[in-house]
Amino acid sequence: MATPPQVRCVLACYALLALCSLALVSGQQQNWTFQHGVASGDPLPDRVVLWTRVTWAGAAAPPSDNVELAVEVATSQDFSGELKNYKVTCTSAADWTCKLDAAGLAPAVKYYYRFTAPGGVVSPAGRFHLPYPKGDARQGRVRLAVFSCSNWGWGYFHAYGVAARYELDAWVHLGDFIYEYGPDDYPNAAARQAVRGGLQPAHEILTLADYRQRYALYRTDPSLQALSASTPTIAIWDDHETANNAWKDGFPDAPASQANITDTRRAAGVQAWHEWLPVRPSGGVAAGPSAYSELAINRTMHFGSTLSLFLTEDRLQARSSPPYVNGALYSSAGALGGAVGGVDPSKWGPAEEAKVLAVKAQTDAFAGDPNRTILGKPQVAWLKQQNDDSAAAGVTWQLFAVTTIMQDILPDPSGAVAAAKASGDTANADFWGAVWANCSSSDATVVNGTPTNAAGIHLYSTACYRRPYVGANLKFNLSDRTPGSPTGYGAFAGVVGSCRLLEASARYKVILDFDAWQGFRAERDQLLDIAAESNNAVFIAGDSHVFWASVLKKANGEVVAAEFDVSSVSSVGFEEIFPFMPVDLLAASLVAGGGFRGGLRYANTDRKGFIYLAIDGEKQHADYIGIDDHCTPAGINSSFCMAGFDRFTSLERAKRGLPNDLLRTSCLSEAERVSGTVTAAPSYARAGCSSYNGAKPTVFAFASGSTQVLAEAPRGQSYSVEQCAAAAHAAGTRLFALNPSRTRCLGSKKTSTRKQGLRAGASCSGAGRVQFYKLSRK
Numbered sequence: 001m002a003t004p005p006q007v008r009c010v011l012a013c014y015a016l017l018a019l020c021s022l023a024l025v026s027g028q029q030q031n032w033t034f035q036h037g038v039a040s041g042d043p044l045p046d047r048v049v050l051w052t053r054v055t056w057a058g059a060a061a062p063p064s065d066n067v068e069l070a071v072e073v074a075t076s077q078d079f080s081g082e083l084k085n086y087k088v089t090c091t092s093a094a095d096w097t098c099k100l101d102a103a104g105l106a107p108a109v110k111y112y113y114r115f116t117a118p119g120g121v122v123s124p125a126g127r128f129h130l131p132y133p134k135g136d137a138r139q140g141r142v143r144l145a146v147f148s149c150s151n152w153g154w155g156y157f158h159a160y161g162v163a164a165r166y167e168l169d170a171w172v173h174l175g176d177f178i179y180e181y182g183p184d185d186y187p188n189a190a191a192r193q194a195v196r197g198g199l200q201p202a203h204e205i206l207t208l209a210d211y212r213q214r215y216a217l218y219r220t221d222p223s224l225q226a227l228s229a230s231t232p233t234i235a236i237w238d239d240h241e242t243a244n245n246a247w248k249d250g251f252p253d254a255p256a257s258q259a260n261i262t263d264t265r266r267a268a269g270v271q272a273w274h275e276w277l278p279v280r281p282s283g284g285v286a287a288g289p290s291a292y293s294e295l296a297i298n299r300t301m302h303f304g305s306t307l308s309l310f311l312t313e314d315r316l317q318a319r320s321s322p323p324y325v326n327g328a329l330y331s332s333a334g335a336l337g338g339a340v341g342g343v344d345p346s347k348w349g350p351a352e353e354a355k356v357l358a359v360k361a362q363t364d365a366f367a368g369d370p371n372r373t374i375l376g377k378p379q380v381a382w383l384k385q386q387n388d389d390s391a392a393a394g395v396t397w398q399l400f401a402v403t404t405i406m407q408d409i410l411p412d413p414s415g416a417v418a419a420a421k422a423s424g425d426t427a428n429a430d431f432w433g434a435v436w437a438n439c440s441s442s443d444a445t446v447v448n449g450t451p452t453n454a455a456g457i458h459l460y461s462t463a464c465y466r467r468p469y470v471g472a473n474l475k476f477n478l479s480d481r482t483p484g485s486p487t488g489y490g491a492f493a494g495v496v497g498s499c500r501l502l503e504a505s506a507r508y509k510v511i512l513d514f515d516a517w518q519g520f521r522a523e524r525d526q527l528l529d530i531a532a533e534s535n536n537a538v539f540i541a542g543d544s545h546v547f548w549a550s551v552l553k554k555a556n557g558e559v560v561a562a563e564f565d566v567s568s569v570s571s572v573g574f575e576e577i578f579p580f581m582p583v584d585l586l587a588a589s590l591v592a593g594g595g596f597r598g599g600l601r602y603a604n605t606d607r608k609g610f611i612y613l614a615i616d617g618e619k620q621h622a623d624y625i626g627i628d629d630h631c632t633p634a635g636i637n638s639s640f641c642m643a644g645f646d647r648f649t650s651l652e653r654a655k656r657g658l659p660n661d662l663l664r665t666s667c668l669s670e671a672e673r674v675s676g677t678v679t680a681a682p683s684y685a686r687a688g689c690s691s692y693n694g695a696k697p698t699v700f701a702f703a704s705g706s707t708q709v710l711a712e713a714p715r716g717q718s719y720s721v722e723q724c725a726a727a728a729h730a731a732g733t734r735l736f737a738l739n740p741s742r743t744r745c746l747g748s749k750k751t752s753t754r755k756q757g758l759r760a761g762a763s764c765s766g767a768g769r770v771q772f773y774k775l776s777r778k
């Protein structure tokens with residue numbers, strides 16, 4: 001596997017540590033190695049879960065079925081300061097994963113930790129700091145990075161690597177940490193969809209050994225290792241940690257031949273998740289006497305008076321089955337396609353309307369069924385109690401973490417065209433109108449000026465994954481006008497049929513997806529009632545592989561919460577389902593549809609990335625961070641903020657006369673995300689090492705405030721400022737040098753790059769070229 005360059009600086013640091021420790025190693029015990037990084041998780045004011053995994057590298061079997069590691073937690077990066085010592089036992093029964101709930105710690109102290117195996121082999125170092133107790137006003141601003149849906153085959157985990165350089169109190173994974181598929185499914189290697197090969201095991205995972213092997217593969221990803229080491233993990237699972245569209249009694253998409261292993265497969269997925277994630281053993285509320293206790297992963301993390309984070313279990317304890325009709329899994333898309341897919345929307349009459357309304361009657365009945373549940377009554381009651389307690393303690397924000405999105409999704413392309421026209425955007429109105437008419441009409445003509453494949457089919461999606469669709473592997477074909485044609489993809493039947501069912505969905509508000517909360521309206525309204533009792537409620541969700549920003553409304557129109565939904569780390573998004581629609585038309589269509597209650601404010605349907613949340617006593621700010629290219633290792637060099645949103649507290653809204661809604665704002669600066677508060681400190685004279693890449697010195701330097709060089713990038717490697725800042729951050733460095741232009745490097749004032757032959761025009765010490773920043777937290 002190619003190693004993204006962003007973390008090579010970090011790995012260099014780790015390599016130095018490993019070299020030092022190797023000198024101490026003796027005998028057979030040196031065969032214990034650390035290949036999967038370290039992680040902390042579930043931070044409480046006085047403790048945190050510390051995690052690693054040991055791998056036996058010897059030719060013979062390990063000397064025992066368990067091994068004890070020494071664990072050091074220190075307040076200095078070189079472990080010379082205040083030091084706490086712990087022990088943890090790793091066993092073969094737990095797949096040699098090691099988990100310690102390290103107690104006796106204090107909030108707001110920067111800690112470093114590492115593991116030492118018998119023989120002296122030392123793990124990479126990680127770091128964390130802990131929150132203040134619930135209601136404690138010393139907490140101040142909280143920074144979280146939110147992720148979902150990391151699929152090995154669909155791309156590189158650059159989103160993790162970018163976030164690893166930011167100043168965070170924790171990172172939150174909302175599920176689909178792994179995917180269960182084999183190499184020919186999601187993505188399909190044979191169809192050249194796969195971005196990254198080497199999937200292990202090379203088949204769909206079914207057994208405990210399979211799940212463990214898949215986690216072990218994912219945990220070799222350097223970006224995941226960098227983020228895991230840099231700040232505590234807070235994780236919940238979605239469906240793919242077991243199997244697609246999991247519900248409490250099964251996996252609807254699993255073939256019948258696997259039905260007899262549902263229970264053992266679920267147990268395997270759950271066990272491996274607990275082994276490979278730094279999650280504290282269950283502290284939640286089990287849904288019933290038959291539930292596994294390991295399933296009760298619902299829990300609350302408090303961050304002083306700023307924030308309470310409620311983590312829900314959405315899949316395996318209580319979730320109702322997907323809808324079935326006559327024993328078959330019901331698809332509203334298929335039903336709509338059958339109803340109107342063969343008729344041009346311009347010719348729809350009472351007969352077509354009656355068919356659509358019949359489908360709508362079924363979808364509304366499913367979605368509105370008061371017995372359909374995601375959380376189940378015990379967990380809803382628990383959530384209400386947690387919310388009430390947090391609000392009563394004066395905590396400013398109640399943050400609800402769910403896996404699937406709360407907002408309704410109803411794409412309305414005709415509405416987007418009308419909105420563009422109404423706003424005076426005639427260029428888009430004309431173009432989108434032509435595209436949409438072309439897409440759904442039997443008499444369509446091709447819209448020119450957009451990318452086409454060899455067959456002349458227009459492809460609008462701009463995501464890098466789209467390359468496999470060029471040529472013979474194209475899934476959609478405008479010439480395919482037969483609803484239900486086998487050339488259609490998934491639930492959709494050809495481009496024209498897809499466009500027509502979307503049109504029908506938008507006109508008559510027929511939902512297309514029963515897996516998200518829009519398929520559980522009664523329980524969703526219960527959650528909105530709970531949120532209405534919060535001091536200030538916000539929801540975060542993942543699963544959809546699309547970025548969304550919304551406000552959530554009760555049936556009476558009252559806005560009771562904001563919702564920030566994160567796209568995937570790598571999994572393919574709507575660009576796969578709707579490659580025939582320009583991405584801006586698709587996004588505008590979704591906003592125009594707006595859900596049943598008109599709360600959707602933003603959509604980005606094809607970018608991968610994460611959401612950076614900066615939360616304080618006045619507002620939650622959300623930066624939507626996109627990755628330019630998740631399909632090549634070099635893509636980590638380029639990330640950008642696509643949109644920023646503020647959600648002010650009710651008190652601030654009243655003070656400032658603001659509407660009860662999201663505010664679209666500018667993004668935080670990169671420097672602010674990296675450091676929180678950046679204080680220029682030109683008096684620092686030393687700043688680490690650098691390397692030099694021929695005529696384009698792009699490397700970076702960093703130091704710890706001492707004269708020690710922490711890591712030196714190899715010659716010939718090119719590093720961006722962001723990469724080196726990330727390395728500095730991952731290493732716990734409090735000082736780094738930064739060249740705002742990105743094009744010249746640099747080193748420090750004193751360590752200059754003389755020995756590397758810095759060239760004219762790339763002066764290291766020129767005023768204004770290199771600035772030194774001291775990182776400090778507010």
Ligand SMILES: [Fe+2]
Nearest residue numbers: 149176543571
């Ligand atoms: Fe996913």
